[in-house]
Amino acid sequence: MEETNEINNHENKRRTVKKSKLNWKRAAPLYLMLVPGVIFCIVFQYIPMAGLIIAFKDFKPWLGFAESPWVGLKHFEFLFSYSGNLQVIYNTVIISVLKLVLGLIVPIAFALLLNEIRKMVFKRTIQTMVYLPYFLSWVILGGILLDMLSPEGGLVNNFLGFFGIDPIFFLGSNTWFRPTVIISDIWKEFGFSTIVYLATLAGINPSLYEAAEMDGATRKKQTWHITLPCMMPIIVVMGILSLGNILNAGFDQIFNLYNPLVYETGDIIDTFVYRVGLVKGDFGFATAMGMFKSVIGFIFIVIAYRLAYKFADYKIF
Amino acid sequence: MYYKNRGYKIFNVFNYVFLSLLAILCLIPLIHVLAVSFSGSAAAAAGFVGLWPVNFTIDAYTETLGNEKFVNSIFVSIQRTILGTVIPMLMTMLIAYPLSKSNDIIKGRAMITWFFVFTMLFSGGIIPNYILILELGLMNSMWSLILPHTISAFHIVLLLNFFRSIPKEIEEAAIMDGAGHIKTLFKIYLPLSMPAIATLSLFMMVFHWNSWFDGLIYMSSSSNYPLATFLQTVIVQQDFSQLNLSPEEMANISERTVKSAQIFIGALPILLVYPFLQKYFVKGIVLGGVKE
Numbered sequence: 001m002e003e004t005n006e007i008n009n010h011e012n013k014r015r016t017v018k019k020s021k022l023n024w025k026r027a028a029p030l031y032l033m034l035v036p037g038v039i040f041c042i043v044f045q046y047i048p049m050a051g052l053i054i055a056f057k058d059f060k061p062w063l064g065f066a067e068s069p070w071v072g073l074k075h076f077e078f079l080f081s082y083s084g085n086l087q088v089i090y091n092t093v094i095i096s097v098l099k100l101v102l103g104l105i106v107p108i109a110f111a112l113l114l115n116e117i118r119k120m121v122f123k124r125t126i127q128t129m130v131y132l133p134y135f136l137s138w139v140i141l142g143g144i145l146l147d148m149l150s151p152e153g154g155l156v157n158n159f160l161g162f163f164g165i166d167p168i169f170f171l172g173s174n175t176w177f178r179p180t181v182i183i184s185d186i187w188k189e190f191g192f193s194t195i196v197y198l199a200t201l202a203g204i205n206p207s208l209y210e211a212a213e214m215d216g217a218t219r220k221k222q223t224w225h226i227t228l229p230c231m232m233p234i235i236v237v238m239g240i241l242s243l244g245n246i247l248n249a250g251f252d253q254i255f256n257l258y259n260p261l262v263y264e265t266g267d268i269i270d271t272f273v274y275r276v277g278l279v280k281g282d283f284g285f286a287t288a289m290g291m292f293k294s295v296i297g298f299i300f301i302v303i304a305y306r307l308a309y310k311f312a313d314y315k316i317f
Numbered sequence: 318m319y320y321k322n323r324g325y326k327i328f329n330v331f332n333y334v335f336l337s338l339l340a341i342l343c344l345i346p347l348i349h350v351l352a353v354s355f356s357g358s359a360a361a362a363a364g365f366v367g368l369w370p371v372n373f374t375i376d377a378y379t380e381t382l383g384n385e386k387f388v389n390s391i392f393v394s395i396q397r398t399i400l401g402t403v404i405p406m407l408m409t410m411l412i413a414y415p416l417s418k419s420n421d422i423i424k425g426r427a428m429i430t431w432f433f434v435f436t437m438l439f440s441g442g443i444i445p446n447y448i449l450i451l452e453l454g455l456m457n458s459m460w461s462l463i464l465p466h467t468i469s470a471f472h473i474v475l476l477l478n479f480f481r482s483i484p485k486e487i488e489e490a491a492i493m494d495g496a497g498h499i500k501t502l503f504k505i506y507l508p509l510s511m512p513a514i515a516t517l518s519l520f521m522m523v524f525h526w527n528s529w530f531d532g533l534i535y536m537s538s539s540s541n542y543p544l545a546t547f548l549q550t551v552i553v554q555q556d557f558s559q560l561n562l563s564p565e566e567m568a569n570i571s572e573r574t575v576k577s578a579q580i581f582i583g584a585l586p587i588l589l590v591y592p593f594l595q596k597y598f599v600k601g602i603v604l605g606g607v608k609e
Contacts, residue, residue, distance in 0.1 A: 029498045030415035037412040048441025129340035137527030143552040153364025219319040277444045290442030
């Protein structure tokens, strides 16, 4: 009995050794396939992260990384003590928060309205039309908006002229710049953002509506008691995940629409980093500002994913 | 039924009108640009053009396409878009395939996946990236526009999830028949994943066609500008210092009709692939967004 056990053990061991060898042989090409990706990821993603150390240095391109002198927290102290810098952070937050809130509400409302359309051809045509702006870059749209919003012969001001309204310099006025940026961003994105909600709406079990119909519920009541509760999980997920963009006020858009006249209300962290760092050459301070953004953004994303996982069982992969 | 109700019928009429107006609002800017680009330059400059061309002419287009620098930037963009789609697509497949295997085949799978996903959560930002390109000696080279975008965690995760939905038996059968991993990936996974690969390729193509900022900061010579960067300098910044234009060319290029023609040509490739974009992007978003 014992003997057979021993033999069995031995046999098992030999098998596992053989199996792991076989596994390794099978897995080796898989690891090899990952090598180029890992190298690229290190060079183009992780090295720039390490490069954030220049936020603590007085970086001079001609001295390089190692030779540039350390300055400790000097850049960060300046960042939080000078009111102009705080204004930039404030601009970023106010613009992005308004975009996040409207960017959540408008697509949901639009999806609900579109869901009421029963003529499929009409529904598809509308979808085709509203998705389009999403795919055009802010250079194209910026060029168009600069022309359309121009106080001299722009389409929008010509239109307002019919109602006796004096031309408004939308992109050159500190009163109008933020509303213009927020509305044009919603205009570009809202159609495309409805896709997720439409997919959810299409997945709602029709028998729920049939039952409600039997009980004599009006459409308003059906929307309130069936449609919205069914959409709630995805609304929560989208809402929470958008928190990760709290400091992304939209570099591409603002860079293409702003000008020195509206720096006071429209300058955001990313445009500021570009001007201070790449135009003026103050690399250290610009990196400190960029790092502030990256770190805060990271904290928000991690919290957002945790919340989304907790409340809606959402996982990235 | 609820839709036979009088109140609902009234709502329905308003709904149709409202949605139509909203949809038209999404197209008006493009229609306006198109109208201006086909108009006489005097009428356009005076702001007489609304949504239909006034004094129809194609002068703006002959002018634009006769501009050597503009045409050159189109070729740079095409080259960039092709390279920027093929290389990252290949790379994404090579990464997603091993990571789609189960934990006992590839050890440390979760850790490696997180290694890539972490880049979605945190980044160095523009200054360190700029210095990196400078140090690598890639300034003014096409590769500075492509290499930094070869790895995208979002694309990897999307393809990885798709690969996982392919039945294991197919792969096992292939391995039984003596196919290696590379062969399994390209001969079996690739054809089966066409919808996902089409989606990702379109993501990449649109991204590269539309990108303008990296061209602006990495290219010191305007002859290397992709179209989006060229349009950004000429139309948005109205900065002609980089372009070495003659006074006559400069007057022509800042003409409202010519600007509109340039904008429209810049948007044209997107409009041409738009039917595919709509079809596959919707799939991609649904794949990535509501997969739970």
